Amino acid sequence: MNVSVQEPSSAIQPHGLTKAEQCFAALAMMISGVILLGMALLGPLWNGPLHYATSPSGMAQLLGQDVANLFIGPLLVWGGIQLLQKKERGQILMGMAPLYLLYYGLSVGIGMEWGRYEGNSHHAFPALLFLIISGVLLIPATLTEFRSHKLRPFHRRFLWIYGSILSLFLLLFSLMWLGEVFEVLRTGSSRGYAESPVVFWVIRYFDLGITIPLAFFSFYVLATRPGQGLGLQLLCYGFFLGMALSVNAMGFSMLWNQDGDFQWGGQIIFIILALIVFSGYGALRRGMK
Numbered sequence: 001m002n003v004s005v006q007e008p009s010s011a012i013q014p015h016g017l018t019k020a021e022q023c024f025a026a027l028a029m030m031i032s033g034v035i036l037l038g039m040a041l042l043g044p045l046w047n048g049p050l051h052y053a054t055s056p057s058g059m060a061q062l063l064g065q066d067v068a069n070l071f072i073g074p075l076l077v078w079g080g081i082q083l084l085q086k087k088e089r090g091q092i093l094m095g096m097a098p099l100y101l102l103y104y105g106l107s108v109g110i111g112m113e114w115g116r117y118e119g120n121s122h123h124a125f126p127a128l129l130f131l132i133i134s135g136v137l138l139i140p141a142t143l144t145e146f147r148s149h150k151l152r153p154f155h156r157r158f159l160w161i162y163g164s165i166l167s168l169f170l171l172l173f174s175l176m177w178l179g180e181v182f183e184v185l186r187t188g189s190s191r192g193y194a195e196s197p198v199v200f201w202v203i204r205y206f207d208l209g210i211t212i213p214l215a216f217f218s219f220y221v222l223a224t225r226p227g228q229g230l231g232l233q234l235l236c237y238g239f240f241l242g243m244a245l246s247v248n249a250m251g252f253s254m255l256w257n258q259d260g261d262f263q264w265g266g267q268i269i270f271i272i273l274a275l276i277v278f279s280g281y282g283a284l285r286r287g288m289k
Helices: 019-042 056-084 088-096 098-110 121-145 156-187 197-224 230-256 264-286
Strands: none
Touching: 019 056, 019 088, 019 121, 056 088, 056 098, 056 230, 088 121, 088 230, 098 121, 098 197, 098 230, 121 230, 156 197, 156 264, 197 230, 230 264
């Protein structure tokens, strides 16, 4: 299906960042990538010295997160090198990094069950803080870099089909999380809540307050602002791609470790959302001028 109305051009337009700003962004990307890779290598995936104060189910999910970061970390390092070389891939990866870094740094930093389980991940405070700060600073860098770049308008038929499917599964995702929240409010407990109440609330606040509204807003801009907002779309889709990879890795890690909190219904929703996100990103890339 054709999703755009014009032929693509060969390259992105000139940089919006100065040379010094570009170097700073590239350095932030490379250091962040090294941190993600280092925490994955030092964590429970390899029985390393980094231990997390979380439940067995939470640990299974962090194992999956580490698997995802084994890919995402080197990708950010490579993206930083590409950005220094003024390559298009480096620009794009810069836009895709910030929100994922923010989400990961905050969720791991504040989502531990201190007092319930033993752990030493508080020693990673400087590393996690660097990820959060990098994420914050790379947001305006991305919007500045892509402020003059345009997207080709998408055909209404594509937007209708894509938006309908995306909205359906986002609503299912929302209902799944809201169902567990209302169960806690009604009964005082829910799946995994007794073992990890802190991370339960952290993830629900982040997903219901940030991830899902951001997905709807991203599609709204795509549909109502033809040709505009490339920087915003890269920020959103970079976040969605990173989270799709991480969440599915977490789910399959739970399945592999025979975690009682694993549910095939939820996993299928996450798999389909990942496919939707990857297809949307593919359309976005084809629509870049």
